[in-house]
Amino acid sequence: MPPQVRQARADDYSDVVAFTRETWSERDVEDYVPRVFEEWVETDGPTQRTVVAAIDGRAVGVCQGVVLTDYEAWLQGMRVDPDHRGDGVALSMMEDLLAWARDRGASVARDMVFSWNDGGLGLSRAAGFGPATEARWARPEPDPDASPDLDAIDDPDAAWSHWQRSDARDRLAGLGVDPGEPWSLSEITRERLHAGLERVIALGDETGTRATTARVRRRERETDSGAETWAVYGHSAWDGPDAARALFEAVAADAAEIGVDHTRVVIPETCRHVSEAAAADGAISDEPFFVLEADLTGSA
Structure with missing residues (x-):
């Protein structure tokens, strides 16, 4: 049947x-x-x-x-x-x-x-x-003593411009964690960076913006030892090893400031991004995840 x-x-x-x-x-x-x-x-x-x-x-x-x-x-x-x-x-x-x-x-x-x-x-x-x-997850631990070597840039448009020209955007097909639905990804837009996210983080120096991410949400998870809180950062892009280190330092400081226990940061699944994230922080997920898509515009 x-x-x-x-x-x-x-x-x-x-x-x-x-x-x-x-x-x-x-x-x-x-x-x-x-x-x-x-x-x-x-x-x-x-x-x-x-x-x-x-x-x-x-x-x-x-x-x-x-x-x-x-x-x-x-x-x-x-x-x-x-x-x-x-x-x-x-x-x-x-x-x-x-x-x-x-x-x-x-x-x-x-x-x-x-x-x-x-x-x-x-x-x-x-x-x-x-x-x-x-992609896979980087997991920098919250650290109140973390101090990125790059300057904070409080400007969503700077973050958007950096994301648009980054190889991370290409590798992630323009996608990041959706702000409304856990464990889902949707297209990152300029409007999203201006509204709807908890915090946009952009870092730079005299040459311009060098790294960006955004805190999308906080969530609580029950475990055998009690509740744990997580901060989820929906995308990440950086220009090189030093920018990666600054970015994950900024995430660690931000997570400590809001009092969560753990973090997840989406990183592209490439040799460059995974190796630089590992060198910068050392805490990454064991295995990647794949996002697949279906075109719904046809007649089928």
């Missing part, structure tokens, strides 16, 4: 938790879907749709679509019961959400897949997604 794709309901919770509780148990990675599923259902509306795929009345798959901007959509949380993988469950949900996003005016849809998730990468390509960009 083919899966029935429908709007998720609160009474799907037990089914969803049952097949997502140990999604990546072999990697000792916690799946966030059981924690957020009830909130997803409660907050669904014109710009958000959570679906399940049901077989014989039981939910065996879940996925969510979100409209981020006038033209950008995001798919996330794709999960399928291991007993029903290969039954067309995931593709059915993705096709439903891509059609939904297209109906709401989106011209592009994207998703994020970690590099180790072979199944997720293959599924995205099978659903018509192609490569957009790859």
Whole structure:
């Protein structure tokens, strides 16, 4: 029997938790879907749709679509019961959400897949997604004594101009962490740098702007030892090793000033950027993540 794709309901919770509780148990990675599923259902509306795929009345798959901007959509949380993988469950949900996003005016849809998730990468390509960009996280620790060697430039336009001419912009396909939806990326615009972000950080010297990033949001995460707070910096660009060092020093100082426990900074997945970030701070994620995208402007 083919899966029935429908709007998720609160009474799907037990089914969803049952097949997502140990999604990546072999990697000792916690799946966030059981924690957020009830909130997803409660907050669904014109710009958000959570679906399940049901077989014989039981939910065996879940996925969510979100409209981020006038033209950008995001798919996330794709999960399928291991007993029903290969039954067309995931593709059915993705096709439903891509059609939904297209109906709401989106011209592009994207998703994020970690590099180790072979199944997720293959599924995205099978659903018509192609490569957009790859990145990873730098994680400078908050430090009240951090002091960047470059001067602070309190000017979003300086940050925008530097971003526009940087190789980081090209490598990241112009994308950065979306300010409205955790774990999603959308196009960075000049308007976004002027409004909607917590803080834009630009650094420079007598030659001009040398590095830039922006604090997008703070979030709290529950762990076995209690709550931890994170500051997320949605993009980064710098001109060389000394500018990288100054940028991560500025992030460490900023994070300490607002009192968070940890940081995440998006960096391009290139040899230059990863090696210079490692040399500047030493704390980077073990593996990159990939962003894939689907063109929704065709008739398919």
